[in-house]
Amino acid sequence: MSGNRPGARPFPAWLWAPAGLGAVFVLLPLAAVVVRVDWARFPALIGSTSSLTALRLSLETALMSTALCLLLGVPMALVLARGRFPGRSAARALVLVPLVLPPVVGGLALLYTVGRRGLLGPALAAAGLQVPFSTAAVVLAQSFVSLPFIVISLEGALRSQSDAHDEIALAYGANPTQVLAKVTLPALVPALVSGTVLCFARSLGEFGATITVAGSLEGTTRTLPLEIYLQNNVDPDAAVALSLVLIAVALVVVLVAGRPWARALVGEVQGLLPGPAERPHGGGSSRNSVEA
Template identity: 55%
Template sequence: MSAGIPALTIAVALLAGAFFVIPFIALLTGITWSDLPELLTSQSALDALWLSLRTATTATLICVFLGVPLALVLARTHFPGRTLMRSVVHVPLVIPPVVAGIVLTEAFGRRGLIGEHLSALGIDIAFTTTAVVLAQTFVSLPFMVTTLESHLASSGEHYERVAQSLGSSKWRTFWTITIPLLRPGLISGAVLTFARALGEFGATITFAGSLQGTTRTMPLEIYLARETDPDSAVALSLVLICVAVVVIAVAYFRPKAQNR
Protein backbone atom coordinates (compact mmCIF):
# COMPACT_ATOMS: atom_id res chain seq x y z
CA MET A 1 0.00 0.00 0.00
CA SER A 2 1.17 3.51 -0.77
CA ALA A 3 2.05 5.56 2.29
CA GLY A 4 0.62 8.64 0.57
CA ILE A 5 -2.95 7.31 0.34
CA PRO A 6 -5.20 7.83 3.39
CA ALA A 7 -6.74 4.72 4.93
CA LEU A 8 -10.25 6.04 4.29
CA THR A 9 -9.48 6.37 0.58
CA ILE A 10 -8.25 2.78 0.48
CA ALA A 11 -11.40 1.62 2.26
CA VAL A 12 -13.62 3.40 -0.27
CA ALA A 13 -11.54 1.94 -3.13
CA LEU A 14 -12.12 -1.56 -1.71
CA LEU A 15 -15.83 -0.82 -1.49
CA ALA A 16 -15.82 0.29 -5.13
CA GLY A 17 -13.96 -2.88 -6.12
CA ALA A 18 -16.49 -5.00 -4.24
CA PHE A 19 -19.29 -3.20 -6.04
CA PHE A 20 -17.91 -4.55 -9.31
CA VAL A 21 -16.80 -7.99 -8.13
CA ILE A 22 -19.84 -9.12 -6.12
CA PRO A 23 -22.32 -9.18 -9.06
CA PHE A 24 -19.94 -11.39 -11.05
CA ILE A 25 -19.55 -13.74 -8.10
CA ALA A 26 -23.34 -13.86 -7.82
CA LEU A 27 -23.54 -14.73 -11.52
CA LEU A 28 -21.09 -17.60 -11.10
CA THR A 29 -22.96 -19.00 -8.12
CA GLY A 30 -26.26 -18.80 -9.99
CA ILE A 31 -25.14 -21.08 -12.82
CA THR A 32 -26.06 -24.75 -12.94
CA TRP A 33 -22.70 -25.90 -14.22
CA SER A 34 -23.87 -29.39 -15.25
CA ASP A 35 -26.37 -27.83 -17.66
CA LEU A 36 -23.89 -25.33 -19.09
CA PRO A 37 -22.73 -27.33 -22.16
CA GLU A 38 -26.31 -27.96 -23.27
CA LEU A 39 -27.32 -24.34 -22.75
CA LEU A 40 -24.36 -22.96 -24.69
CA THR A 41 -24.54 -25.33 -27.66
CA SER A 42 -28.11 -24.60 -28.69
CA GLN A 43 -28.40 -23.40 -32.28
CA SER A 44 -29.85 -20.04 -31.27
CA ALA A 45 -26.99 -19.39 -28.82
CA LEU A 46 -24.31 -20.32 -31.37
CA ASP A 47 -25.97 -18.18 -34.05
CA ALA A 48 -26.17 -15.21 -31.70
CA LEU A 49 -22.55 -15.55 -30.55
CA TRP A 50 -21.19 -15.86 -34.08
CA LEU A 51 -23.28 -12.91 -35.29
CA SER A 52 -22.14 -10.75 -32.37
CA LEU A 53 -18.47 -11.49 -32.93
CA ARG A 54 -18.76 -10.92 -36.67
CA THR A 55 -20.70 -7.67 -36.51
CA ALA A 56 -18.70 -6.26 -33.57
CA THR A 57 -15.45 -6.93 -35.43
CA THR A 58 -16.80 -5.27 -38.58
CA ALA A 59 -18.06 -2.28 -36.59
CA THR A 60 -14.67 -1.93 -34.89
CA LEU A 61 -12.84 -1.92 -38.23
CA ILE A 62 -15.23 0.74 -39.54
CA CYS A 63 -14.71 2.80 -36.39
CA VAL A 64 -10.94 2.63 -36.86
CA PHE A 65 -11.27 3.68 -40.51
CA LEU A 66 -13.59 6.59 -39.69
CA GLY A 67 -12.35 7.45 -36.21
CA VAL A 68 -8.68 8.13 -36.95
CA PRO A 69 -9.31 10.87 -39.55
CA LEU A 70 -12.16 12.38 -37.53
CA ALA A 71 -10.09 12.49 -34.33
CA LEU A 72 -7.17 14.06 -36.21
CA VAL A 73 -9.39 16.76 -37.71
CA LEU A 74 -11.01 17.56 -34.35
CA ALA A 75 -7.71 17.56 -32.47
CA ARG A 76 -5.36 19.20 -34.95
CA THR A 77 -7.46 21.65 -36.96
CA HIS A 78 -9.54 24.73 -36.25
CA PHE A 79 -12.65 25.40 -38.29
CA PRO A 80 -16.04 27.04 -37.74
CA GLY A 81 -18.39 24.64 -36.04
CA ARG A 82 -15.68 22.40 -34.57
CA THR A 83 -17.22 22.58 -31.09
CA LEU A 84 -20.64 21.73 -32.51
CA MET A 85 -19.16 18.83 -34.47
CA ARG A 86 -17.43 17.49 -31.38
CA SER A 87 -20.71 17.74 -29.45
CA VAL A 88 -22.60 15.84 -32.15
CA VAL A 89 -19.95 13.08 -32.12
CA HIS A 90 -20.43 12.72 -28.35
CA VAL A 91 -24.25 12.63 -28.49
CA PRO A 92 -24.47 8.80 -28.86
CA LEU A 93 -22.61 8.52 -25.55
CA VAL A 94 -25.40 10.21 -23.60
CA ILE A 95 -28.66 9.41 -25.41
CA PRO A 96 -30.48 6.13 -24.66
CA PRO A 97 -29.56 3.44 -27.20
CA VAL A 98 -33.21 3.10 -28.22
CA VAL A 99 -33.14 6.78 -29.24
CA ALA A 100 -30.05 6.02 -31.33
CA GLY A 101 -32.05 3.27 -33.01
CA ILE A 102 -34.88 5.69 -33.80
CA VAL A 103 -32.40 8.20 -35.23
CA LEU A 104 -30.90 5.52 -37.46
CA THR A 105 -34.37 4.40 -38.57
CA GLU A 106 -35.25 7.96 -39.55
CA ALA A 107 -32.07 8.12 -41.61
CA PHE A 108 -31.72 4.63 -43.08
CA GLY A 109 -35.14 3.02 -42.66
CA ARG A 110 -37.28 2.25 -45.70
CA ARG A 111 -39.00 5.63 -45.32
CA GLY A 112 -35.96 7.42 -43.94
CA LEU A 113 -34.12 10.38 -45.35
CA ILE A 114 -31.48 8.23 -47.06
CA GLY A 115 -33.13 4.83 -46.79
CA GLU A 116 -36.05 5.87 -48.98
CA HIS A 117 -33.71 6.53 -51.91
CA LEU A 118 -31.75 3.36 -51.24
CA SER A 119 -34.98 1.36 -51.11
CA ALA A 120 -35.94 2.72 -54.52
CA LEU A 121 -32.69 1.19 -55.78
CA GLY A 122 -33.55 -2.13 -54.17
CA ILE A 123 -31.23 -1.65 -51.19
CA ASP A 124 -32.88 -2.15 -47.79
CA ILE A 125 -30.81 -1.69 -44.65
CA ALA A 126 -33.28 -1.86 -41.77
CA PHE A 127 -33.79 -5.34 -40.27
CA THR A 128 -30.68 -6.73 -41.92
CA THR A 129 -27.21 -7.64 -40.64
CA THR A 130 -25.99 -4.36 -42.14
CA ALA A 131 -28.37 -2.55 -39.80
CA VAL A 132 -26.74 -4.33 -36.85
CA VAL A 133 -23.31 -3.14 -37.96
CA LEU A 134 -24.57 0.43 -38.46
CA ALA A 135 -26.17 0.46 -35.02
CA GLN A 136 -23.01 -0.85 -33.38
CA THR A 137 -20.86 1.62 -35.30
CA PHE A 138 -23.08 4.58 -34.40
CA VAL A 139 -22.90 3.93 -30.65
CA SER A 140 -19.24 2.81 -30.64
CA LEU A 141 -17.54 5.40 -32.85
CA PRO A 142 -17.56 8.11 -30.13
CA PHE A 143 -15.39 5.87 -27.93
CA MET A 144 -12.79 5.60 -30.68
CA VAL A 145 -12.83 9.33 -31.46
CA THR A 146 -12.71 10.41 -27.80
CA THR A 147 -9.84 8.06 -26.97
CA LEU A 148 -7.77 9.08 -29.99
CA GLU A 149 -8.47 12.77 -29.54
CA SER A 150 -7.31 12.62 -25.91
CA HIS A 151 -4.18 10.75 -26.97
CA LEU A 152 -3.44 13.30 -29.69
CA ALA A 153 -3.90 16.17 -27.25
CA SER A 154 -1.41 14.64 -24.82
CA SER A 155 1.21 13.70 -27.43
CA GLY A 156 1.32 17.07 -29.17
CA GLU A 157 2.55 17.80 -32.69
CA HIS A 158 6.30 18.13 -32.07
CA TYR A 159 7.43 15.03 -33.96
CA GLU A 160 5.20 15.73 -36.96
CA ARG A 161 6.49 19.29 -37.23
CA VAL A 162 10.10 18.15 -37.04
CA ALA A 163 9.49 15.53 -39.75
CA GLN A 164 7.85 18.08 -42.06
CA SER A 165 10.62 20.60 -41.43
CA LEU A 166 13.06 17.95 -42.66
CA GLY A 167 11.15 17.60 -45.92
CA SER A 168 8.76 14.76 -45.14
CA SER A 169 5.42 15.04 -46.93
CA LYS A 170 2.19 15.19 -44.93
CA TRP A 171 1.16 11.75 -46.13
CA ARG A 172 4.51 10.17 -45.22
CA THR A 173 4.50 11.95 -41.84
CA PHE A 174 1.02 10.58 -41.21
CA TRP A 175 2.05 6.97 -41.83
CA THR A 176 5.54 7.02 -40.31
CA ILE A 177 5.05 9.38 -37.35
CA THR A 178 1.41 9.99 -36.48
CA ILE A 179 0.08 6.45 -36.77
CA PRO A 180 2.91 4.87 -34.69
CA LEU A 181 2.39 7.55 -32.03
CA LEU A 182 -1.32 6.78 -32.05
CA ARG A 183 -0.83 3.04 -31.56
CA PRO A 184 -1.50 2.95 -27.76
CA GLY A 185 -4.59 5.12 -28.14
CA LEU A 186 -5.69 3.12 -31.16
CA ILE A 187 -5.49 -0.13 -29.22
CA SER A 188 -7.40 1.31 -26.26
CA GLY A 189 -9.99 2.83 -28.56
CA ALA A 190 -10.43 -0.41 -30.48
CA VAL A 191 -10.92 -2.35 -27.24
CA LEU A 192 -13.56 0.08 -25.99
CA THR A 193 -15.22 0.14 -29.40
CA PHE A 194 -15.36 -3.65 -29.70
CA ALA A 195 -16.66 -4.05 -26.16
CA ARG A 196 -19.37 -1.44 -26.72
CA ALA A 197 -20.36 -2.98 -30.05
CA LEU A 198 -20.45 -6.45 -28.53
CA GLY A 199 -22.84 -5.32 -25.81
CA GLU A 200 -25.07 -3.11 -27.96
CA PHE A 201 -28.78 -3.80 -27.45
CA GLY A 202 -31.20 -0.86 -27.66
CA ALA A 203 -30.21 0.61 -31.02
CA THR A 204 -29.95 -2.85 -32.54
CA ILE A 205 -33.39 -4.09 -31.55
CA THR A 206 -34.98 -0.77 -32.59
CA PHE A 207 -33.28 -0.45 -35.97
CA ALA A 208 -32.47 -4.06 -36.88
CA GLY A 209 -35.08 -6.12 -35.03
CA SER A 210 -34.48 -9.63 -33.71
CA LEU A 211 -34.19 -12.26 -36.43
CA GLN A 212 -32.24 -15.39 -35.54
CA GLY A 213 -29.04 -15.67 -37.54
CA THR A 214 -29.57 -12.26 -39.14
CA THR A 215 -29.97 -9.54 -36.49
CA ARG A 216 -30.34 -11.35 -33.15
CA THR A 217 -27.03 -10.68 -31.45
CA MET A 218 -25.97 -12.08 -28.10
CA PRO A 219 -27.53 -9.29 -25.98
CA LEU A 220 -30.85 -9.77 -27.78
CA GLU A 221 -30.66 -13.53 -27.31
CA ILE A 222 -30.00 -13.01 -23.60
CA TYR A 223 -32.95 -10.64 -23.32
CA LEU A 224 -35.30 -13.12 -24.98
CA ALA A 225 -33.96 -16.03 -22.94
CA ARG A 226 -34.46 -14.02 -19.74
CA GLU A 227 -38.21 -14.15 -20.33
CA THR A 228 -38.47 -17.87 -21.14
CA ASP A 229 -35.34 -19.60 -19.78
CA PRO A 230 -33.50 -17.70 -17.00
CA ASP A 231 -30.82 -20.39 -16.70
CA SER A 232 -29.95 -20.00 -20.36
CA ALA A 233 -29.82 -16.22 -19.97
CA VAL A 234 -27.34 -16.54 -17.10
CA ALA A 235 -25.16 -18.96 -19.07
CA LEU A 236 -25.15 -16.74 -22.15
CA SER A 237 -24.31 -13.73 -19.99
CA LEU A 238 -21.28 -15.61 -18.70
CA VAL A 239 -20.13 -16.26 -22.26
CA LEU A 240 -20.47 -12.60 -23.21
CA ILE A 241 -18.53 -11.55 -20.11
CA CYS A 242 -15.77 -14.09 -20.80
CA VAL A 243 -15.40 -12.90 -24.40
CA ALA A 244 -15.15 -9.29 -23.24
CA VAL A 245 -12.58 -10.18 -20.56
CA VAL A 246 -10.44 -12.11 -23.05
CA VAL A 247 -10.51 -9.26 -25.56
CA ILE A 248 -9.52 -6.69 -22.94
CA ALA A 249 -6.81 -8.94 -21.48
CA VAL A 250 -5.26 -9.62 -24.90
CA ALA A 251 -5.37 -5.95 -25.88
CA TYR A 252 -3.82 -4.67 -22.67
CA PHE A 253 -1.28 -7.47 -22.18
CA ARG A 254 2.25 -6.12 -22.15
CA PRO A 255 5.09 -8.65 -21.71
CA LYS A 256 7.59 -7.49 -19.14
CA ALA A 257 10.95 -6.56 -20.51
CA GLN A 258 13.52 -9.19 -19.68
CA ASN A 259 16.66 -8.16 -17.93
CA ARG A 260 19.72 -8.66 -20.05
Protein backbone atom coordinates in the same frame (compact mmCIF):
# COMPACT_ATOMS: atom_id res chain seq x y z
CA MET B 1 -0.17 8.23 6.28
CA SER B 2 0.58 6.25 3.14
CA GLY B 3 -1.08 3.08 1.90
CA ASN B 4 1.74 2.11 -0.46
CA ARG B 5 4.60 -0.35 -0.48
CA PRO B 6 8.14 1.09 -0.22
CA GLY B 7 9.15 2.73 -3.49
CA ALA B 8 5.57 3.21 -4.72
CA ARG B 9 4.00 6.63 -5.17
CA PRO B 10 2.34 7.66 -1.91
CA PHE B 11 -1.40 8.13 -1.48
CA PRO B 12 -3.64 8.41 1.59
CA ALA B 13 -4.34 5.05 3.24
CA TRP B 14 -8.05 5.88 3.61
CA LEU B 15 -8.45 5.53 -0.18
CA TRP B 16 -8.35 1.76 0.27
CA ALA B 17 -11.85 1.81 1.79
CA PRO B 18 -13.77 3.46 -1.10
CA ALA B 19 -11.57 1.62 -3.60
CA GLY B 20 -12.50 -1.69 -2.00
CA LEU B 21 -16.16 -0.71 -1.96
CA GLY B 22 -15.96 0.11 -5.65
CA ALA B 23 -14.38 -3.27 -6.34
CA VAL B 24 -17.18 -5.02 -4.47
CA PHE B 25 -19.75 -2.95 -6.37
CA VAL B 26 -18.32 -4.23 -9.68
CA LEU B 27 -17.41 -7.79 -8.75
CA LEU B 28 -20.37 -8.82 -6.60
CA PRO B 29 -22.94 -8.79 -9.47
CA LEU B 30 -20.51 -10.76 -11.64
CA ALA B 31 -20.06 -13.28 -8.84
CA ALA B 32 -23.84 -13.52 -8.52
CA VAL B 33 -24.04 -14.60 -12.16
CA VAL B 34 -21.42 -17.29 -11.60
CA VAL B 35 -23.27 -18.59 -8.52
CA ARG B 36 -26.59 -18.62 -10.37
CA VAL B 37 -25.33 -20.73 -13.30
CA ASP B 38 -26.76 -24.23 -13.58
CA TRP B 39 -23.40 -25.92 -14.11
CA ALA B 40 -24.96 -29.35 -14.74
CA ARG B 41 -26.76 -27.98 -17.81
CA PHE B 42 -24.17 -25.37 -18.74
CA PRO B 43 -22.67 -27.16 -21.79
CA ALA B 44 -26.12 -27.86 -23.21
CA LEU B 45 -27.35 -24.34 -22.54
CA ILE B 46 -24.49 -22.60 -24.34
CA GLY B 47 -24.14 -25.27 -27.01
CA SER B 48 -27.59 -24.91 -28.52
CA THR B 49 -27.82 -23.90 -32.17
CA SER B 50 -29.46 -20.57 -31.39
CA SER B 51 -26.82 -19.69 -28.77
CA LEU B 52 -23.87 -20.52 -31.02
CA THR B 53 -25.45 -18.66 -33.92
CA ALA B 54 -26.00 -15.59 -31.74
CA LEU B 55 -22.41 -15.70 -30.44
CA ARG B 56 -20.99 -16.03 -33.94
CA LEU B 57 -23.12 -13.15 -35.20
CA SER B 58 -22.08 -10.98 -32.24
CA LEU B 59 -18.38 -11.56 -32.86
CA GLU B 60 -18.65 -11.01 -36.61
CA THR B 61 -20.69 -7.82 -36.37
CA ALA B 62 -18.55 -6.45 -33.52
CA LEU B 63 -15.43 -6.95 -35.65
CA MET B 64 -17.06 -5.25 -38.64
CA SER B 65 -18.35 -2.32 -36.61
CA THR B 66 -14.94 -1.89 -34.94
CA ALA B 67 -13.28 -1.77 -38.36
CA LEU B 68 -15.83 0.82 -39.50
CA CYS B 69 -15.22 2.88 -36.35
CA LEU B 70 -11.48 2.85 -37.02
CA LEU B 71 -11.99 3.82 -40.65
CA LEU B 72 -14.16 6.81 -39.72
CA GLY B 73 -13.03 7.61 -36.18
CA VAL B 74 -9.30 8.08 -36.78
CA PRO B 75 -9.80 10.82 -39.42
CA MET B 76 -12.52 12.42 -37.27
CA ALA B 77 -10.23 12.57 -34.24
CA LEU B 78 -7.39 14.05 -36.30
CA VAL B 79 -9.62 16.71 -37.81
CA LEU B 80 -11.15 17.63 -34.43
CA ALA B 81 -7.77 17.80 -32.70
CA ARG B 82 -5.64 19.40 -35.41
CA GLY B 83 -8.13 21.10 -37.74
CA ARG B 84 -9.16 24.74 -37.50
CA PHE B 85 -12.68 25.43 -38.72
CA PRO B 86 -15.79 27.30 -37.53
CA GLY B 87 -18.00 25.31 -35.21
CA ARG B 88 -15.34 22.83 -34.14
CA SER B 89 -16.61 22.76 -30.54
CA ALA B 90 -20.15 22.09 -31.74
CA ALA B 91 -18.88 19.33 -34.05
CA ARG B 92 -17.04 17.70 -31.14
CA ALA B 93 -20.16 17.83 -29.00
CA LEU B 94 -22.29 16.27 -31.75
CA VAL B 95 -19.81 13.42 -32.24
CA LEU B 96 -20.10 12.57 -28.54
CA VAL B 97 -23.92 12.68 -28.45
CA PRO B 98 -24.29 8.87 -28.92
CA LEU B 99 -22.48 8.42 -25.61
CA VAL B 100 -25.28 10.09 -23.66
CA LEU B 101 -28.25 9.12 -25.80
CA PRO B 102 -30.36 6.17 -24.63
CA PRO B 103 -29.53 3.38 -27.11
CA VAL B 104 -33.19 3.06 -28.15
CA VAL B 105 -33.15 6.73 -29.20
CA GLY B 106 -30.07 6.04 -31.31
CA GLY B 107 -31.91 3.12 -32.88
CA LEU B 108 -34.90 5.29 -33.70
CA ALA B 109 -32.62 7.94 -35.20
CA LEU B 110 -31.04 5.30 -37.44
CA LEU B 111 -34.44 3.90 -38.38
CA TYR B 112 -35.63 7.36 -39.43
CA THR B 113 -32.45 7.69 -41.47
CA VAL B 114 -32.23 4.39 -43.36
CA GLY B 115 -35.80 3.12 -42.93
CA ARG B 116 -38.21 2.83 -45.81
CA ARG B 117 -39.65 6.27 -45.02
CA GLY B 118 -36.41 7.69 -43.63
CA LEU B 119 -34.19 10.41 -45.02
CA LEU B 120 -32.18 7.96 -47.13
CA GLY B 121 -34.95 5.37 -47.49
CA PRO B 122 -36.10 6.24 -51.04
CA ALA B 123 -32.53 6.40 -52.34
CA LEU B 124 -31.64 3.07 -50.73
CA ALA B 125 -34.84 1.48 -52.08
CA ALA B 126 -34.04 2.76 -55.56
CA ALA B 127 -30.65 1.08 -55.28
CA GLY B 128 -32.30 -2.15 -54.17
CA LEU B 129 -30.95 -1.93 -50.62
CA GLN B 130 -32.95 -2.64 -47.49
CA VAL B 131 -30.94 -1.81 -44.38
CA PRO B 132 -33.43 -2.15 -41.49
CA PHE B 133 -33.82 -5.65 -40.04
CA SER B 134 -30.65 -6.86 -41.72
CA THR B 135 -27.14 -7.72 -40.55
CA ALA B 136 -26.00 -4.40 -42.01
CA ALA B 137 -28.40 -2.67 -39.60
CA VAL B 138 -26.71 -4.45 -36.68
CA VAL B 139 -23.30 -3.19 -37.80
CA LEU B 140 -24.74 0.29 -38.30
CA ALA B 141 -26.27 0.35 -34.80
CA GLN B 142 -23.10 -0.93 -33.16
CA SER B 143 -20.94 1.57 -35.03
CA PHE B 144 -23.22 4.47 -34.10
CA VAL B 145 -22.88 3.84 -30.37
CA SER B 146 -19.20 2.82 -30.47
CA LEU B 147 -17.69 5.50 -32.71
CA PRO B 148 -17.32 8.13 -29.94
CA PHE B 149 -14.99 5.84 -27.98
CA ILE B 150 -12.29 5.82 -30.65
CA VAL B 151 -12.71 9.55 -31.26
CA ILE B 152 -12.37 10.39 -27.56
CA SER B 153 -9.34 8.13 -27.09
CA LEU B 154 -7.43 9.51 -30.08
CA GLU B 155 -8.42 13.15 -29.76
CA GLY B 156 -7.33 13.25 -26.11
CA ALA B 157 -4.00 11.67 -27.03
CA LEU B 158 -3.50 14.09 -29.92
CA ARG B 159 -4.18 17.10 -27.72
CA SER B 160 -1.61 15.96 -25.17
CA GLN B 161 0.93 15.02 -27.85
CA SER B 162 3.76 17.40 -28.64
CA ASP B 163 4.02 18.68 -32.20
CA ALA B 164 7.84 18.60 -32.06
CA HIS B 165 8.28 15.29 -33.91
CA ASP B 166 5.82 16.34 -36.62
CA GLU B 167 7.69 19.59 -37.13
CA ILE B 168 11.01 17.76 -37.34
CA ALA B 169 9.68 15.43 -40.02
CA LEU B 170 8.24 18.34 -42.00
CA ALA B 171 11.55 20.17 -41.75
CA TYR B 172 13.33 17.13 -43.18
CA GLY B 173 11.08 17.27 -46.24
CA ALA B 174 8.30 14.82 -45.45
CA ASN B 175 4.84 15.67 -46.74
CA PRO B 176 1.81 15.77 -44.39
CA THR B 177 0.70 12.25 -45.35
CA GLN B 178 4.16 10.84 -44.58
CA VAL B 179 4.18 12.64 -41.25
CA LEU B 180 0.77 11.20 -40.42
CA ALA B 181 1.76 7.62 -41.36
CA LYS B 182 5.29 7.55 -39.92
CA VAL B 183 5.20 9.94 -36.99
CA THR B 184 1.72 10.88 -35.77
CA LEU B 185 -0.09 7.52 -35.94
CA PRO B 186 2.77 5.42 -34.48
CA ALA B 187 2.84 7.73 -31.46
CA LEU B 188 -0.90 7.12 -31.02
CA VAL B 189 -0.62 3.33 -30.74
CA PRO B 190 -1.53 3.20 -27.00
CA ALA B 191 -4.65 5.33 -27.52
CA LEU B 192 -5.48 3.41 -30.70
CA VAL B 193 -5.32 0.07 -28.89
CA SER B 194 -7.47 1.24 -25.98
CA GLY B 195 -9.98 2.91 -28.30
CA THR B 196 -10.24 -0.20 -30.46
CA VAL B 197 -10.83 -2.42 -27.43
CA LEU B 198 -13.52 -0.06 -26.13
CA CYS B 199 -15.23 -0.01 -29.53
CA PHE B 200 -15.23 -3.79 -29.79
CA ALA B 201 -16.48 -4.29 -26.24
CA ARG B 202 -19.24 -1.70 -26.68
CA SER B 203 -20.30 -3.26 -29.98
CA LEU B 204 -20.33 -6.72 -28.44
CA GLY B 205 -22.72 -5.63 -25.70
CA GLU B 206 -24.97 -3.38 -27.77
CA PHE B 207 -28.69 -4.07 -27.33
CA GLY B 208 -31.08 -1.09 -27.46
CA ALA B 209 -30.15 0.45 -30.81
CA THR B 210 -29.80 -2.99 -32.39
CA ILE B 211 -33.23 -4.28 -31.46
CA THR B 212 -34.82 -0.99 -32.56
CA VAL B 213 -33.34 -0.74 -36.04
CA ALA B 214 -32.55 -4.41 -36.74
CA GLY B 215 -35.10 -6.40 -34.78
CA SER B 216 -34.39 -9.91 -33.52
CA LEU B 217 -34.17 -12.35 -36.41
CA GLU B 218 -32.28 -15.55 -35.64
CA GLY B 219 -29.14 -15.89 -37.72
CA THR B 220 -29.53 -12.40 -39.17
CA THR B 221 -29.84 -9.79 -36.42
CA ARG B 222 -30.18 -11.68 -33.13
CA THR B 223 -26.86 -11.04 -31.43
CA LEU B 224 -25.93 -12.57 -28.09
CA PRO B 225 -27.39 -9.72 -25.96
CA LEU B 226 -30.71 -10.12 -27.81
CA GLU B 227 -30.57 -13.88 -27.37
CA ILE B 228 -30.02 -13.39 -23.63
CA TYR B 229 -33.02 -11.07 -23.44
CA LEU B 230 -35.18 -13.59 -25.30
CA GLN B 231 -34.03 -16.55 -23.22
CA ASN B 232 -34.63 -14.64 -19.98
CA ASN B 233 -38.35 -14.78 -20.78
CA VAL B 234 -38.28 -18.43 -21.84
CA ASP B 235 -35.47 -20.18 -19.95
CA PRO B 236 -33.74 -18.03 -17.27
CA ASP B 237 -31.05 -20.67 -16.79
CA ALA B 238 -30.05 -20.31 -20.44
CA ALA B 239 -29.99 -16.52 -20.08
CA VAL B 240 -27.64 -16.76 -17.10
CA ALA B 241 -25.35 -19.22 -18.89
CA LEU B 242 -25.14 -16.99 -21.97
CA SER B 243 -24.54 -13.96 -19.76
CA LEU B 244 -21.52 -15.73 -18.31
CA VAL B 245 -20.26 -16.42 -21.83
CA LEU B 246 -20.59 -12.75 -22.73
CA ILE B 247 -18.78 -11.75 -19.53
CA ALA B 248 -15.99 -14.20 -20.31
CA VAL B 249 -15.58 -12.91 -23.87
CA ALA B 250 -15.47 -9.29 -22.65
CA LEU B 251 -12.88 -10.25 -20.01
CA VAL B 252 -10.71 -11.97 -22.61
CA VAL B 253 -10.85 -8.89 -24.84
CA VAL B 254 -9.73 -6.62 -22.01
CA LEU B 255 -6.96 -8.99 -20.89
CA VAL B 256 -5.61 -9.45 -24.41
CA ALA B 257 -5.47 -5.68 -24.88
CA GLY B 258 -3.37 -5.33 -21.73
CA ARG B 259 -0.84 -8.03 -22.58
CA PRO B 260 2.87 -7.11 -22.56
CA TRP B 261 3.08 -7.51 -26.33
CA ALA B 262 0.94 -4.38 -26.74
CA ARG B 263 3.28 -2.35 -24.53
CA ALA B 264 6.29 -3.83 -26.33
CA LEU B 265 4.81 -2.81 -29.68
CA VAL B 266 4.30 0.72 -28.38
CA GLY B 267 7.92 0.87 -27.24
CA GLU B 268 9.22 -0.42 -30.57
CA VAL B 269 7.15 2.09 -32.54
CA GLN B 270 8.08 5.02 -30.36
CA GLY B 271 11.74 4.04 -30.64
CA LEU B 272 11.53 4.77 -34.36
CA LEU B 273 10.57 8.41 -33.80
CA PRO B 274 13.23 11.07 -34.44
CA GLY B 275 14.96 12.25 -31.28
CA PRO B 276 16.19 15.71 -30.31
CA ALA B 277 19.64 15.00 -31.73
CA GLU B 278 18.08 14.63 -35.15
CA ARG B 279 16.60 18.15 -35.21
CA PRO B 280 17.66 20.07 -38.31
CA HIS B 281 19.92 23.06 -37.71
CA GLY B 282 19.01 24.79 -40.87
CA GLY B 283 16.69 24.66 -43.80
CA GLY B 284 18.46 21.71 -45.41
CA SER B 285 16.60 18.51 -46.10
CA SER B 286 17.43 14.96 -45.27
CA ARG B 287 14.47 13.19 -46.76
CA ASN B 288 16.04 9.76 -46.44
CA SER B 289 15.87 9.84 -42.66
CA VAL B 290 12.11 10.25 -42.83
CA GLU B 291 11.31 8.03 -45.76
CA ALA B 292 13.49 5.13 -44.60
